[in-house]
Amino acid sequence: MLYSHIMIISNIPFTPTFEEYGKKIKLEKFASMEENVRTLFNQASKLLHPKALVKEFYIDDKKDSTVTIGGIHFSSTVLSTNLKTVNRVFAYVATCGNDLENFSIDPSDFMEQFLLDELKELGLRKILTYLRGYVIETYKLKKIASMNPGSADVHVWPIDQQQHLFSLLGDVEKSIGVKLTESHLMIPNKSVSGIYFPTEVDFEMCQECRRENCPDRRVPLKE
Numbered sequence: 001m002l003y004s005h006i007m008i009i010s011n012i013p014f015t016p017t018f019e020e021y022g023k024k025i026k027l028e029k030f031a032s033m034e035e036n037v038r039t040l041f042n043q044a045s046k047l048l049h050p051k052a053l054v055k056e057f058y059i060d061d062k063k064d065s066t067v068t069i070g071g072i073h074f075s076s077t078v079l080s081t082n083l084k085t086v087n088r089v090f091a092y093v094a095t096c097g098n099d100l101e102n103f104s105i106d107p108s109d110f111m112e113q114f115l116l117d118e119l120k121e122l123g124l125r126k127i128l129t130y131l132r133g134y135v136i137e138t139y140k141l142k143k144i145a146s147m148n149p150g151s152a153d154v155h156v157w158p159i160d161q162q163q164h165l166f167s168l169l170g171d172v173e174k175s176i177g178v179k180l181t182e183s184h185l186m187i188p189n190k191s192v193s194g195i196y197f198p199t200e201v202d203f204e205m206c207q208e209c210r211r212e213n214c215p216d217r218r219v220p221l222k223e
Contacts, residue, residue, distance in 0.1 A: 008175055010051040012130045016122055021045075025118050035086075040115055044103055048119060050127035051176040052094035054135060054196075055169060059087055072164050076157040079147055086197050090135050090144075091168050095124035096193035098177035103187070120190035128192060141198050148194035150184065159184045165193050 018041050030037050060068040065077045107110040151161025162184045166172050173179040178191050
């Protein structure tokens with residue numbers, strides 16, 4: 001069976017502004033250090049280059065708790081259930097970009113680390129929004145949902161499945177600068193991997209996650 005080529009997305013129309021960054025970090029809390037915040041933003045935002053890669057795959061096989069895609073076996077009952085009526089998926093990795101990894105900050109200054117991470121998060125959210133729209137438009141889909149290894153309770157889709165997803169997509173580090181550690185975490189830290197799939201119902205990983213007080217929660221836990 002023929003598969004599509006990997007599509008690399010970079011240079012999206014994105015110019016972060018201090019105003020939107022200020023809203024994200026709630027700048028009023030840092031009124032006494034606004035000048036320092038602005039300086040960090042002006043320097044770091046020039047190095048914020050979000051990127052993504054995505055590839056279409058047809059599903060090889062589905063069982064109760066496993067799905068085979070591109071010859072690689074993924075273990076997840078929730079994934080198998082979500083893909084029950086689906087024939088193709090779109091594997092992806094998105095990142096804020098690795099140009100900020102060597103940006104000079106004091107490693108012991110937790111405030112500077114927070115400010116830099118929030119800027120990287122801004123870039124990640126922009127590329128994820130762009131990527132979702134790209135998949136919907138390119139493949140003429142009405143609605144898609146996403147699953148991400150390690151983003152919910154451990155039984156939902158274990159984080160070690162991240163290795164399988166990277167294997168599916170080839171040399172991700174060479175393509176967009178994202179590498180996987182031995183503990184299956186991604187560098188840069190503001191990166192996301194997952195699978196988009198066509199759906200007629202709403203699905204969010206948050207509904208399978210019992211983590212309390214998560215700042216990124218979008219929907220309540222589904223009991």
